[in-house]
Amino acid sequence: MKLLKSAVHPEIRDLSAPTFTRKAARAIVLKGEDILLLYTQRYHDYTLLGGGIDDCETHVEGLIRELREETGAHSVTNIKEFGLYEEFRPWHKSDFDIVHMESYCFVCDIDSELLTTKLEPHEIQNGMTPVWINIFDAIKHNEETLASNPKKGLSIVRETFLLKLIVKQLLGLQN
Template structure:
């Protein structure tokens, strides 16, 4: 899959520490200029649905599972590669200094009716909600959050970059 961008978080001065690699699959579902996103109240941002690929799971299996769990999307068809975003970020759990996050992004179609979500406890506590959002308004919102909000999470730069890339290439 083509590499869209590689980034290193500003808190990382070198990559010589212990590195944990985490692979994730992310879905891009468009209806005109509207895109299926997750709004997270805790971080006040919009992100692509998706998450970690489980051991023994293919990227596509992980994508389908994550879309169903986080948004209720089902009957996922016409899956095609969009691109990969890799980043190195500080890791705050025991055993590693850095996480090498690889996000594999896929375009896909879904059934127009969403089923119920099956969010994890921390996702519910963070106020995560699936929404259809105008992509331009989502970008503007995330940019304002990056500039003004102390609540911003580590993924907002990746997500905003990906949304802008989607606009540039697909709309």
């Protein structure tokens, strides 16, 4: 899969520090300029659908499972690779100093009717909700959160970069 970007968090000083890799699948689901995203109340941001890939799953199997859990989608079709965004972020738990986050992004279609979500407890606690939103509104919202919200999550930089890239490469527009 083509590398879209490799990012290192500004707090990382030494990439040789103890590191573990976490792989995730992320979905890009578009209807014109509208995109299906997860709004997270805790961080006040919009992110692509998706999450961690289990050891026994392929990237696509993880993508489909995550879409079912987060949106209730019962049919995922036309799956195409978009690219890989990798990042090195601080890890504040024992044994490791850095997490090497690999986000494998795919464009796909899902059912127009979404069924019941099966969010994990931490997703419910963080106030995660799937929403259709105009991609330009999502970018503007995330940029405002980046500029003004001290509670912002670490993923918002990645997500805003990816949303802008989707506008350019998939919609053929400038943001």
